[in-house]
Amino acid sequence: MKLPGHIAATVTLLASAISLVLTPSNALATPTLPASSSAAAPSLHLRILSTSDVHGQFIGKNYFTEQPVAAGFAYLAKVIEEARAEADLHVLIDNGDLIQGSPMTDWMVTAAAREQPLPLTQVMNALQFDVANLGNHEFNYGLDYLAQAYAGANFPLLSANLKPLTEAAKNKLKIAPWVMLEKQPAQAWLPAVKVAVIGVLPPQIMQWDAHYLQHQVAVEGMYEAAQRSVQEAQQQGAEVIIIAAHTGLPKNSRETHSSEQDVWSLAQIDGVDAIAFGHQHELFPGTDAYQLNPDVDSKAGTIHGVAASQPGAQGEYLGVIDLYLQWQQQGWQVSRSKSHLRAAAATPDTNIQALLAEADQATLAYMKQPIGHTEVALSHRLSRLQPTSAMQLLHDAQRWYVERYLDGLADESSTGTEQPWQQLPLLSAAAPFFAATSAEEAAQQQFTFINAGPVTIGDVGNLYRYPNTLDVVKISVAQLQQWLETSAAALRVGSNEDPYSWVESQVPSYNFDTIAGIKYQIDVSQPIGQRVTILDQIATEEVLVVTNNYRANGGGDFAGLDGSQIVFSSPDQIQHILIEYLKQLPQPYLAGQQLDKNWIIVDRE
Known part of the structure; x- marks a missing residue:
């Protein structure tokens, strides 16, 4: 008897799974999955979550009024948890400008000078960040402090267009241009999805923080570095490629890009599936600041057709990009995508608050x-x-x-040093x-x-x-x-x-x-x-x-x-x-x- 197509496909998948379990020699092999029918091919929902430009708003408090603010990691924790539960697989990215900009980060700098432990990575580890891309404000206090702030991180730091030059800089700046994440579906018989995340930041850090960075690091253009990293990721089998870009787009202008704001160019790199961007504190999709830019759809949240998100600042929003994958003969492929933003929760996560309680009291005393x-x-x-x-x-x-x-x-003018x-x-x-x-x-x-x-x-x-x-x-x-x-x-x-x-x-x-x-x-x-x-x-x-x-x-x-x-x-x-x-x-x-x-x-x- 000939089975209907969808039932036959299911039987074929079950047979693949049983064969994989019962055959020891194939225990580490990738199962052969059908690709002849897109309806029968396995599919997955991969969700990319991003924070950007949090600027030290970890606990959700205005320290100048001592009142709670529905923003920051404590108020995003529940939103992150809910967003993860709605997808088969997920990636959580911080996109830079994290360790500067609030009274708590000011206190952290003084605490680091006294060699006290800092709370940041403990919170980020609890939230299970997959990667963190560096932004320009990460360098405001120098490389020593950057290393202290991220000490103990269970996730890699990214920057494809930044290169340490000296041994001291290499020891303090533990970065990778990109990282490959293998995301395993709950169905163990399905192959893991190979997700590459590439990070870039504005080259202007060499001007803005020259006194810390001169002769220590070198930077190149974001487009050139990202393009090279995309090619490397493709060569190593990446099936989904994400750029974490601490950069934006020219606002209220028909100009498409600049050396500082270059997402428009990054979105045109062949092979890029999604872009989490920031730097400008805008909300994308949703803002009209980019409405004059060609090939930018601020309602749909796409740039040159690539799904993108920018979640504002201070942790008020979470960026969400949904990629829908289907299995093809060559592996997992993105079939469609969409993006949106989610506002921080109205109430904080008490576990995150507890992790920050000591730092909170120290910050209040410092202020x-x-x-x-x-x-x-x-x-x-x-x-x-x-x-x-x-x-x-x-x-x-x-x-x-x-x-x-x-x-x-x-x-000193008498000594000839007058300027x-x-x-x-x-x-x-x-x-x-x-x-x-x-x-x-x-x-x-x-x-x-x-x-x-x-x-x-x-x-x-x-x-x-x-x-x-x-x-x-x-x-x-x-x-x-x-x-x-x-x-x-x-x-x-x-x-x-x-x-x-x-x-x-x-x-x-x-x-x-x-x-x-x-x-x-x-x-x-x-x-x-x-x-x-x-x-x-x-x-x-x-x-x-x-x-x-x-x-x-x-x-x-x-x-x-x-x-x-x-x-x-x-x-x-x-x-x-x-x-x-x-x-x-x-x-x-x-x-x-x-x-x-x-x-x-x-x-x-």
């Missing part, structure tokens, strides 16, 4: 150490609209630090990292606010949220004008009935630099690039600008900065400079002094 006083409240509620005391403190501290350095040069640039005008550039950009954000107090009175370490971390170091650049007055014009693009024509209507919220606050040391006005009724009038006469052709290392090395594309204009680089982080500045003040900040209202928006009351 409360007082280091100075202020006579006025320091607030970024209006820092996108007018000069504020909070911004003036940043400018004052930056210029104080460099002036001390220049005074030291002047004392030709030390007599130039000294200006300061800084941005409000956590500022209100709308009336809703202002009402919800989504901005830095420090009460008048004692200032703690936690307050300084609230005021300046990145571990940037300080640089001084020497630029022309024309470049200064360009700097101000780039910043002025963060404003628009508004109504005085709603002050925040003057804010261009599409431009992030970290790209709204104000510059102290000169007076200027911004006329937003003029075209972008023609808005700023410098009101002071500058007697020199060049000026010095104190800024952070990210901006000085080209971050944000301001004034043609690329690192070559740097005349002084500080080894000290700006957060530490703020602490030292407040400590040395003989009286509370701004006591008896006035706010310097050195810039205005024309026609805004």
Whole structure:
């Protein structure tokens, strides 16, 4: 009797399984599976889960308010567990910018200096991460700290376009360009799926953290490194290839790629099945920031037809890419794919919280150490609209630090060490990292606010949220004008009935630099690039600008900065400079002094 096709296929599969079990000589062999009929061929659901740009939000807490936040590993744990249960196989990837950006990571740096154990990998091991790709912020504290932060990891660290050069760097930077994961289905008679994961990061780390990385490591373009790794993975039998890319796409632009944002190119590498990306803190699928990019479908979550996800920042979302596999004669093949995001759970996982309990208490104690006083409240509620005391403190501290350095040069001038640039005008550039950009954000107090009175370490971390170091650049007055014009693009024509209507919220606050040391006005009724009038006469052709290392090395594309204009680089982080500045003040900040209202928006009351 001839059996129906689907029953015959089932009998054939069962016979293969029985033969595999009963024949010792075939115990390690790959079973022969039918491929003549796609309906009869075995199929699997492989789910790729990703976190990215978590920035130290491990436990789900706002340490500045001491209130819980539905974000981070503690709030993603249940979502990860549920997402895994819905698929036959799964891969969990962290895509970088993990070990910097929160009070807990600030405390971790101080704990590492005292050689205390750090909690990160214990939590990641509990969540069963398969791999971690390095991002740019992994290098903010140097290679020693990176090694300490990931010590004890049960998963590999990836970076295909990063190469340690020295023995010291090789010992501290235990990375692989890619890794092969063999994922075994629950049906033991089915062959394991060979999944390759490749990691890349922005080459700009060599600029942004040059003081740690110069002569220690080398980087190459992401596309070249990823393409080479894809070919290697294919040669070694990879059936599914995933790129973990700590990079994004040009936003609100028809430009397709750059050396920093190059997912568009990566998605065109032959053989790539999925891309977990990040760096830009966007939600993909879902954002309209990439709607001008050709071959990008922000609703379907594809780039050149390749399924992709980007889960925002702070662990608020989990990236999910579903690959549906079918067995063919040559092995497992992706038949279709889709992607989506899942929000963090409303309640935390108590097991993850327990693992972080000691670190949580240590972080709270660290935050409360007082280091100075202020006579006025320091607030970024209006820092996108007018000069504020909070911004003036940043400018004052930056210029104080460099002036001390220049005074030291002047004392040494008789020895012939005087620098030709030390007599130039000294200006300061800084941005409000956590500022209100709308009336809703202002009402919800989504901005830095420090009460008048004692200032703690936690307050300084609230005021300046990145571990940037300080640089001084020497630029022309024309470049200064360009700097101000780039910043002025963060404003628009508004109504005085709603002050925040003057804010261009599409431009992030970290790209709204104000510059102290000169007076200027911004006329937003003029075209972008023609808005700023410098009101002071500058007697020199060049000026010095104190800024952070990210901006000085080209971050944000301001004034043609690329690192070559740097005349002084500080080894000290700006957060530490703020602490030292407040400590040395003989009286509370701004006591008896006035706010310097050195810039205005024309026609805004």
